[in-house]
Amino acid sequence: MPGPTAPAAAAAGAQQAEGGMSPLVKSAAQGLVMFFAVQFMMSKFLPNKGTSTQAVTDESGKVVAVAPNNAEIPPFQARPDTLSEGAVWNPVPQRIAPMWPLDTSLDVTIIVSPTFVSEPLAKVPKERKIVEETGFIYGDYDQSRVIDKTFAVPKEVQNNGTLWGHFYVGISGSILDPSTPGYDPSRAYHFLHPLTQYIPQKKVVKTKNLLVAAEDTEEVEEEVPTGPIITSHYHPNVTMSFIPDSGVMQYPTVHPAVRQYIHMEATGARDATGQNGWYYPILFINTFWQLKSHMTTLNSTVTQLPIHIDLNHLANWKFSLIASLDEGAKQSARNAAHGISSAGGGDGSEFEMIKEVLLDTNPWLLGTTVIVSIFHMLFEMLAFKSDISHYRNKKNNVGISVRSILGNVFMQAVIFLYLLDNNENTSWMILFSQGMGILLEFWKITTVVNVRIRDSAPGSLLPYRIAFEDKHKLSETEEKTKEYDAVAFKYLYMVAVPLLLAYAAYSLYYETHKSWYSFIIATLVGSVYAYGFLMMVPSLYINYRLKSVAHMPGRAMMYKFLNTFIDDLFAFTIKMPTLHRLATLRDDVIFFVYLYQSWKYKVDYTRVNEFGQGGGDEVVDEKKDEPAESVVAAEPSQDVAKATGSKTKGGATKRK
Known part of the structure; x- marks a missing residue:
């Protein structure tokens, strides 16, 4: 039982x-197929912003024609001081190139904060600086750092708040804090990213023991909250990866899941055409493998949290794929939390199950x-x-x-x-x-039977009944x-x-x-x-x-x-x-x-049997009344022999 x-x-x-x-x-395969299909369609059928003549409006409102944007983008250090004659500065860069060369030595500092407002690094307590790495070689795939820290949870975060991570990245020896005199945006940049996720709790279903008294049931129902509850969750494991082979990109057609990790050069510099710009090294905060079942709900009882960070490099194609899949699953969960139907009708839980299987199952199995x-x-x-x-x-x-x-x-x-x-x-x-x-x-x-609707017997509660009648006179x-x-x-x-x-x-x-x-x-x-x-x-x-x-x-x-x-x-x-x-x-x-x-x-399925079937479930020629002979490898029962009018001899059955 x-x-x-x-x-x-x-x-x-x-x-x-x-x-x-x-x-x-099937869900995982669909995600992969959809991603590559979208990328292919965008590359084949969307207009290429960088290879056709464009019409751009200058500061005076005059529309001018811009030459095809297919010229090589110079290194950021060799950028021109002025635009070419007739070129127009475009507020949205069309093509973007990496700003810093490979093999650049980087310093990385990360602090946790309850607010998205940055504060001077000199005033941040040391226990909130969870990462202080120096000399990390950008583009060296052998470079890998592991950081383990424990930090105090701010009270604002305990009250269902967001835990923010402030990321400071710069060329080794540079000033990382934008509020410090002498800060050079060409040598360092700052961005923030949430280290917590807001996840809707499963809707609490009102249940009761059907045998209890009515007054007890009412008391139980009053204690059950209604509606979705969205709370802040934290996962202790974070993978942060630089993407050294991202290369030149067509910025307007970049997938939104990838674009959120691209940080443009702060001054708005352009090449001689005025159409192309540069971007800082991409640092991907990878939360793809963070399972909801491993997350901690933040409340007043959580005062200390551990964090484990893997700092490494990741290939661009892996970054694009993981970022797209992760953002798609999170969007499905957000839609479900707001009552918006998504394709397939799911809330992302199916994808969560796929990740759990991939993590917890032996690769060969x-x-x-x-x-x-x-x-x-x-x-x-x-x-x-x-x-x-x-x-x-x-x-x-x-x-x-x-x-x-x-x-x-x-x-x-x-x-x-x-x-x-x-x-x-x-x-x-x-x-x-x-x-x-x-x-x-x-x-x-x-x-096998005829389904008919017949009048019910006298005295029945229903006026009609469903009857199953034989299609023919039964043998x-x-x-x-x-x-x-x-x-x-x-x-x-x-x-x-x-x-x-x-x-x-x-x-x-x-x-x-x-x-x-x-x-x-x-x-x-x-x-x-x-x-x-x-x-x-x-x-x-x-x-x-x-x-x-x-x-x-x-x-x-x-x-x-x-x-x-x-x-x-x-x-x-x-x-x-x-x-x-x-x-x-x-x-x-x-x-x-x-x-x-x-x-x-035993039955010989290659021949028609005593029931008029055989030949591997193939249709018997309806023009003939019945096969002249059907053979079964084993002797049928007396009931079968009697019904089909057959005689048995030597283990074979022949129809009269």
Whole structure:
């Protein structure tokens, strides 16, 4: 019986059932593809600001033509004192080049402050100077520094404030403080960056024990806060990387996630064309790998904080990719906090899960998982195709458990309702795939029976009822199938109903719920999660009584069972409750029973069998009434032989 975590695990189980880890891998792949696609489109189709003649307005308001901006940008130290004749100074530089050459020795000082207003470095207490590095060689990838410090948390930050980092970078020996006489902006620069993040707390769901008195419920509800709460969070690990190979950039078309780290030369100097400028070395504050689960919520109880800084270099392509992905995930979280829908309907939590998997999983195991997940999606599509083909080509109801199909519709509908009731930010893709599964099961029903709406019996509460009527007069074997299906479900009810009632009583007495509706959905989804595999048992029972598996969709079953083993791999790769890890093994039992039945009741799938099927699920020529001969490798049961009018000789079956 599932414990209190069953409903939460059910959601994970539902998503895993829709493709294991494939949604996570799919999200990462989509992010990479989108980034490179945007970069390609911008480079190919946006107008190149630097290679075409431009119209610029000068100070007098006169429009003048500027020559194509494709000249080489001189080093900053060799910049001209005046613009070329006819050139116009552009307030927005079109092309920008690095300001300082590689191999420059740099000094870096970083202080923490509760305000974005800079203060003289001489007056800053030493304990707030978390970084004081000298002689860092810009462009030397072997250069790497590690800094560990502890600092006191300002009271303003304890009161849900922002902790700011003031960054001072300059050529070694230069004055870093802009407020100090003699400061030279061509040799040093200052910028600030927040060291905390504002993260919306998960919305607190009002829950109550449905059996307690009404007055107690009201008191509990008054204590539950409503609406999203945004609080300041801090992560102790920060990676700061210089980007030495950023090169010349087309500034107006730079991605906003990258542009926020570009600091232009302070005086506004331009080259002879008046269109191009320079920028200071890019220092990337990399928060991409900061997981929310590792962050500290800042409040009055937090008085001291540690900080671990890795100061190094990073390639430009990695910087562009990481900055874009990180900003996209943060924007999704901000949109979700303000109630704005984003593509996919998520709040960035899926991307957070991807990062957690990448950090906590062995690289070899992770690589294997990514490759296997591709096969998982392939097998899903093949199983879907084979399942549809099997039911489209099936001419009778032999071996089909109609009750199992109805049960699958019910279980998938329960999971769908649970996702709607408990996950406000559930991705629409998950809901869509779940809905498609329900429609497929509904379609299967229409292939084996006629679904009709009939008048209800006298005295019924509802005026109409849904009736399932046979499509044709059933043969004796089909009648036997119907009988075996009823017997299997009779035993299934004897096991499942008491377990369901016991779990419902436990959940009602010990757990809290939003409403009676949520209680019913949570109880049902917990039972589906724990006992859903029992829905395959009637099919195995029918196979046993018919002594045949020829009526089973062999290809679809094999694809589904291959995915079951892939899910086993995922269960031991990603974090999940122990109950869910064990539950992933439940379908394996069904698989091995089916393998045994396939061995026991051998079938030659290359020939048409006693049920009018075969040839690898291919369609039998409808112009012919029936094949002249069908062969099965094993002797069928007496029921099958009697229904098909066949005689047995030497282990083969021939139709009269």
